[in-house]
Amino acid sequence: MQELINPDEEGMMKGSTPMKWDLFVRIFHWSLVVMVTLAYLSGDFDIEALHSWFGYVVMGLITARFIWGFIGSINARFRTFIYSPTETMAYFASMFRNAPKHYVSHNPAGALMVFMLLILLAMITLSGLVYEGWGEYEGPLWQMHVMISDQVGLLAKGIHRQLPEMLLFAVAMHVLGVIIATIQHKENFLRSMWYGHDKLKI
Amino acid sequence: MISSPFLAVNNAGRMDIQQENTLKKIILLVALWAIPATAMAHDILGFPRHKGVEPVVNKKYSSSCGECHYAYHPGLLPSRSWKKLLEPKSLENHFGDNAELSEKDRLEVLAFLTENASETTWHFKRSVKITQSIPEDVTPLRISEVPYIKKKHMEIPREMVKDNPKVRSLAQCNKCHTEAVEKGQFSRTNVDIPNFRNWADLID
């Protein structure tokens, strides 16, 4: 994992590996974990007044992440971890051989998961927004008098009922993926997501 | 390679670890607590709201209007609807029934209903939404025709309502909303449709 594009060791703790995730990505990641948890629980238990606020925060976070995917540090850019289908299949093959190829940014399996989670979250927050404007007579769409037909409103409600369950499943797969990768790559991914870099190869 | 200022963060060397940790802590604290705290302040200070409709009671109203269905909370309709419903003529033909009242009782009930109608409160959430959802030039005579209430029940299949011998009509709010009568609470978390305990799985 040493082939960072522009390694700059200056100022780093002794024995630590090069920077993997920039400050934005790390704050984004853990804020998202907390906020999605709060959004999910407040939604499930119908604590509506707080739910929409948690939802807005999630919406803000993923919007910021989307922008960061174009202007952020190299490892954080979407371009860095959009892989061709061939490369993705090759990665899965190497994974099943228990000899996965190493990547500095997300590996192809992890990248798939990242896009999956971001798309799910975008759909969940958008449908929540539409449902709020149509059925709850609240929020920006209601305030701006956006006309929403019953058909669209019901569709948004349906999506907002189903996708959070799918999200839970996706999150479980994401965590499972990280556990498998931690073992296979002998790299402490959790530490990288907190401190920005792995301390040492374990 | 490094041309954009944003890229600077790619190089850990630009900030020493201590500075970075402090910055991280500050941003984390702000991001994680400021926004929910504002939300809560908004909820508690700027917008104190109760979840349901106000569970007010009036003896005369309960005895006059609580025989054939539960005595609907006044906060479920705007006062113009209550006025129209309580005109002597409409009471004579009240959805096919006769709900006539003596003039004295009628005025007492009317006063109670209009004083507590949906638009008189701003801190009972459901009432506010009911008021907001009705166009100004419309006077619904049924709670079940109020757009907000209508939208909430659109997906409930016929066999759970009209064809359900224990419910029969959407007007029977209290048959499904177990905390409606006493607490004025209408939430999907405390609905129990007779004969369809597992309604949530069937509708979703």
Ligand code: HEM
């Ligand atoms: C990470 C983001 C979000 C998650 C995980 C989430 C999750 C949920 C869940 C689990 C429910 C309960 C659904 C059920 O009854 O089964 C719910 C309900 C709801 N959500 Fe969200 N939500 C999110 C974002 C939003 C946003 C941005 C809005 C818009 C302001 C929103 C508006 C609503 C509304 C109005 C309900 C009530 C539905 C009802 O009472 O029928 N949500 N949400």
